[in-house]
Amino acid sequence: MFAVFRDLIRYNLEFTIGLILVGFVVIFAALSFFSPVDPTLIYMTIPDQPPSGQYWFGTNSRGQDLFWQLSAAFKNSLIFGITVAVLSRIISIAVGLLSGYAGGWVDRVLMFINDIFVAVPIFPILVLFYFVLRNSLDSFTLALIMACFGWPFDARLIRSVALGLKHREFTRHAVFAGMSTSKVLLEEHLPYVMPIVFATFMNNMLWSIGLEVTMAVLGFTNLNNPTIGTVLYWANSHSAMMVGVWWWILIPVVLIVITFIGLFLLAMSMNEYIDPRSRLRRMGA
């Protein structure tokens, strides 16, 4: 594992840049565990201070040090994005591999459900859940709901790869070697869909964090929980841009961009690395 890392860093500039960017954001988010202030408290410091030596990211109109506020917000948003991405990856891998491998009515039923999930627009559904659950709609519930809607497209991609794998001879060999279906899927087929899983993982995070921001900006999430969305919500409700507290919006946006450029570069370079074709080339085949 360490050797893999070393190789990637040494020979892949994109990976190195991505790692630095993501690492920067992750460390920044992790700092919130050592935050000297409770990010939910307001009026703990002088409001509206521009970035300075004392307040690196300035302070907002709610009297919060934006550095620690954003640190907590990024921690929560990243955890949220990762939760959605992991959960929906699990569903999409399970559905995609099974559907492609089993074929027949299993495939038809799964793909039919898949098509329904694709066609149902998620946003009205999320709003509906908010409409019903109101304040019980915490971020984990939100993540669960989003995960339930975040898998179908990727499941289709995985299925198309699995369909090809099903007819590869080594699959039949595995079957006649007495391997169980789950073993075939998880050990024989999974490595081939990992590139898709990686690429879609990043897209899914982007999608879920974006949706969370949308929900939060409309006030449809728990506003006391600092996330990228609620930071923007409060900036909006204090007319931050119009009154010149630009750092309240600019800094989180720059951090988001850094995060996703980093994730994009990582996904791209990791993908090339874990792609079975390039793996085989490295193995010297």
Next chain:
Amino acid sequence: MHSYLWFVGKRILQLLAVIFCGVSATFLVTHLSPIDPVEQVLGRLSARSNLSPEAIASTRAALTELYGTGQPIVTQYFNFWMRLLRGDLGPSLLAFPTPSMELVARALPWTLGLLTTSTLITFIIGNLFGALAGYNPDNRFFQAFGIVAIAVQPIPYYVVAFILLVIFGFLWPVLPISGGFAMDVRPGLTLTYIGSILQHSILPALSLVLVGFGGWFLGMRALVSNIVNDDYVTYAELGGVSRRTIVDAYVIRNAMVPQLTALAMALGGVFSGTVITEQVFNYPGIGSLLIDGVNYGDYSLVLAVSTVSITAVALAIFIVDLLHPLLDPRVRTE
């Protein structure tokens, strides 16, 4: 032709199933809501006036009968489908007694217009640039463009819309920032009116285009960089086929097949962007209607908006799917 009919038939069945499932889920979710529409109206009524307790009680009785909220949920569900088939989802509470469907019908063209134009623009430009970038991986302009696309893509809709608002409404106030058309324009099939609509839609559409563009660009670029390694492209290059034809008829045409599928899948997602855009630019569309409905606890309206948006998205996907055989001859003889 036969197989195309079968293709269409299968898609129609699927369309109906999607609508049925989506709409039923919508009904269930909303009717589990603890919000009592009668209390909502009473609350709004008495918030600013001096009503006696007796008056409140009698008004409550009247409203309960009117909204039929006393019935068991199964009856309500049945009635709901009966009404839906007639295109009537009951009166909106928010605009009582106007039918919720009428409110939706009024708002829908705006959202549809906005979404159709911005999605088409986004799709066409994003794919075109993505294809060129994928075909010319060493071109510096497209490399820079790719970085910009990656950087813009994660910026939340709200921020992009807002930056546009500040730039074109405040710093350099050249474009209208609110409403669907100007106050001194007479609605009708006139150039002035259509011009005014277009002018008012520039900023909202631009915000959607800016955010949506990157996805198509990156997707297309990745697709094309795979397709250029396909045998038929290599062969065409070896065959001295002109570059233009290769990009156009070999690379883009083949990449369009998966991109069209992706378009169908993406249609459901763009909806969330319009909601923000409509809020920021005071656009009278269906997204802000939904938000109003939620904030007022107007479940007739929320149901109507959800039902219509599910149906609209399903229909849009259906239409995109029907285009599939035109793009991909293999589907036709499947």
Next chain:
Amino acid sequence: MANEILTVDGLKAYYQMNYYGVQREVRAVDDITMSIKRNEVYGIAGESSSGKTSFIKVLAAAMRPPFRVVAGSVKYDFKGHPIDVATASDKQIEAVRWKHLSYIMQGSMSVLNPVRRIGKTFEDFAAKPLGLSGDAFKQRVIGHLDRLKLSPDVLRAYPHELSGGMRQRVTIGLATVCHPEFIIADEPTTALDVVVQKEVLSLIRDIQKEMGASVVFVTHDMSVHANVADRVGIIYAGRLVEEGPTREMFFAPKHPYTAHLVASLPRIGDTAQRPALEGRPPSLASPPAGCRFHPRCPLAVDKCKTEVPPMETVGKDHRTACWRWKDVEPLVAPHASHGVMV
């Protein structure tokens, strides 16, 4: 005008790659010198990953990084257009494509644009070199297709609507419609059924005869070479090990590898135990020293392990690279078949 249309001299073409620190240099074409005459069908045989496909990529000027020519020349002597594709610019190569030099790629399904009608593909490839358009072009194509026993209807079809044999005939049509002087055919019949294969081969042969073109025909199937090629060249581990007139190659091979390839062909009516050649072709990234065939060669001596055998002329148009070519015995005799043809 010289009788050779193609002269390859000391050609070396390598894949130079770098995977996360793993430097690899695959010597796919390692010092090949040969030539091809006008109006000749030259068969190239070899096992998979012997470098034969890489070699014809160079001939077709279809190199793409990381595959590049390291040394040598590949000179064509087209009418009015002498060109060395190893060093020529894209523009110069562009000028001879399809008009003088065409290519039939392996895999008829994947070489045709799946979303384009065959007629359009013909236009894309041939309209410019032929200098025709509209009806004149169409008539020309239909006329050519007729020669291939294809109806004009195929022009309106999409590739997936045609059978494998038809598709293959279409790609042959595509490669020959401009009457090029030189055609490179890479395994054009590999995926076809026997009956169709024979038809297609005879078609290629006929067209070649008619046009007087030179054809380089690549396949690992020796029985195809037996029926199509005028001369056969055998490539082993990136090197040409023997070339000669087809009949001589089959019945008087001068290289143990050729002898083995011919011997391992089973024949109807012959149930005698046939030997198999054990071992595997060497890796092109680290080929053995000396004669590259020596680890599998039944005749190998110490010299073979250290010294690279030179190409020696052993007969008219017949050359071989073996220290012990004189000891090579033909394993099969040219006798008549047992079977009775009905």
Next chain:
Amino acid sequence: MDRRSFMMGTAVSALLLASKGLAFAQEAEGVAPDLAQFPRNETVIVHNPEGIIRNPGWFNPWVVGAGNGTSNGLHQLTTDTLWLIDPDAGVAGASENAIYNSLADDLWQYNEDFTEMTVKLKQGITWSDGVDFTADDVVYTVEKQKATPGTPFNGAFTAQVASVEATDPYTVHFKLNASNSRFHTLFSVRWTGAWIMPKHVFEKVEDILSFDNNPPVSLGPYTLHSFDPNGTWYIWEKRADWEKTALGMVGEPKPRFIIYRNNMSPDNRLIEMRNGNLDMVHDLTPEATFSVVAQDPQIKGWFPGFPYAHPDPTLVMAIFNHQNPKFQDKRVRWALTLMLDARAMSMASYRGAATLSAISVPPTGTHPRDYHGPLQEFLTNYEIDTGTSKVKPYDPDIGLQIAEMVRPQFGEAVPSDETAIRNAFGYGWWKQNIPAAEELLTAAGFTKNGNQWMQPDGQPFTFSVMVPTDGVVNRLGSIIAQTWAQNGVQAEVEAASDTWDRQRVGNYEVNIAWAVETWGGHPDLSFFLDSYHSAYVVEPGASQPDRNWMRWKDPRLDEIIEKIRGIDFNDPKGIEYGTDFVKLHLEEMPNIPIMAYNVFSLQSTRYWTGWPNAENNYANPVTNWSNGRYIFTQITPAAGA
């Protein structure tokens, strides 16, 4: 046709269809304007906070919950009733005690025991279609609504009115079911009220509940000019015979056109005001206000300097749910009060621009004169017994301290005159006194475990503080919960978009909202106090009638309310009874009065001048109040506009 042209054709025709559909949809709805221009020196543009009007073509305010716009000019410019009561001073000469006789020629006249009321009407008023306004319209309004469930005053008229008759064309006589000295308030508009219906229009309508009344026949000086079929703007035009209306009799409304614009997000408002496309803004955030008045000298607030905002006659409070066992001991309520820091609350909610009030009467309109000033001495000497010690919790100078706190940031804009400071920042509030609060809690049986207060039953003292999702009340609630939490009470803020519904059914523990709302310009407290009667308190879960959200029951309170019911609206004893209520409230502290609900209403003097403000407080500048109509008679086009 090849595929390419087919696809292009499909795309183009889809676009055409979409725009055509849009055009037709509009054509069917639209009312075509005659003019293409609205000269700014003849036009006032007003921001209406109602959001998109979802039923834009509906102009019938006599149907419950029709979702139509009300504050889009309809109830400011076209409807009228017998009296209006201004939350501020009222136009001098046209009102007395902030009461305007609008359609009525004089004040209400009750009989001895308040079972009958007689009203004299003004003569010479006509509807916009030329028909005379008479007593028949008033009688029709009462009888029709009495007979029609679903009309807004159906309940009130059914319960209270025995009969109504026009004794002559300009006199109406009501016979009531029971004694009621406040019956006239149904026809007294502070925000809205029982608008008089045009009998000649509505009697021809079969079902008035489905009648859209488009265009509305106006009793005011303006008629509908045009409106956006999508509900984002309305344009009203002055009647030629404007002087034949009650408002016209006060003075000529100056603008020829009045445009109401809806659905303006705060940033849009700010931009449009800066761009000269809005003259009156309903509300902004404190930050946006401070920034825009600093950038544009033509934009004015209520106060010439800090805090700019107009104080509404509503009082924001921390409301305890008295049906929750946690808040049934007044020592606990007082302890929570004494934990709060007025300065922190003022800064967090309004950036210091709050008008504090320690008593249960808003510090606005004429109330400081009637209540806050006279009660100063009482408050200063007010003493509470914590069980351990006696403390005097009141700090009369807290407003001065806050003024000093904001002075470094806002400088000259902060008033320096003490009276001005008291009017702007409030007359004082409770000193934060943690030891006293702890003594009170200890006396109530609470114990402290580390930094956590435990209830007498041993459970930690924890509760949620409900706030709306946005705005100053949200900020206020956040700081309140935070202050309590820092002092060992585990209070958690809970932002909800449905606070109004939840407070109505008692689904909260502590709620930040207003439970007190007054006429503003008149000392009578019945506007909210009548609903505090214990007769109206319902079971938990049931819907509580207005204002007594805390469900506070007290026989002494009932006694005060009944006393007020027995005297006339203008009886000077009203202030005396009101003061009794304030003192009872202090003793019990059923909810914590904090501050007026200040609204950052701004006006631009670029095109129009003469707006009401603290110095010339003739009207409430908040744009959605019906009383705002008087503003249009007082403004004039700016020179050079």
Next chain:
Amino acid sequence: MSTLLDINNVSKQFTMGGLLSRKLVNAVEGASFSLSVEKPEIFTIIGESGSGKTTLARMILGLELPSNGTISFRGKTVSAKVSRAERLEFMANVQPVFQNPFEAFNPLKRIDRYLESTARRFLKLRDRSELDRAMDGALQKVGLSLAEVKGRYPHEMSGGQLQRAAIARALIPSPPLLIADEPVSMVDASLRMSIVNLLKSLRDDLKVSVIYITHDLATAYYISNRIIIMQRGRIVEMGDARTVLDNPEHPYSRLLKASVLSTEDAGDGKLATDREMVSRANGLVGVAGRLVDRPDGRSVRVYEGAS
């Protein structure tokens, strides 16, 4: 003499297209033959693509169910829709060998993984040394050893070794029957003979029956005991391999034989196909006919009324 495998009047139909353009394709029609336990043989099924030979193989392996007729192995009907235990028991007796040796094993996994899984499942072995012994034993049978294979990835071995390893894996449960589906069609000439020779030695030395599916008449002639020739789902000729191939009777069999590229007159370029022969062979497609036994032991499909 007891029957190992019995194919009794087996047909398989596939539905192509959908409801509106439903089309039934007969992949296999009325195939019957059987293999005996006592006499191991190489039984060859010959045909071009679309002849139904692969479908037949898949049915024998239980990967498809016949539409009509029965396939039974040692008296038990073959089906994938049985309990896992029964299915495993069947697999222990019938094992496949597939087309492409380079595809036989997952390129990302070690080869011994498949051998070990087979030994664990079918021989119920748990002990490390027993497992190794079983694997080594099977590898020895094909001329390899565990030492050569253990820990190696597919790309580290030659095609011949891979195909041997694949066959060794199939041999671990000592199955009496192997189904070899075009085991040489994707391999180079030099490799082809080593595989074919291996199949031959399996029969001769290990007494394993092999169903050899191919389109290559030459190798079929070289190793087969019996062959059937299939054309568009129908068996057109069946019998002793030498008898049939030396002197094919059915027009399609003759066409096939005539299309085999001969190397005997290498360099002469004789490629002309007899047109009439082609049309005669194709003219019989779709005509049912019936199989008739000939005195020399073969069966040939004949068509009443057709010449």
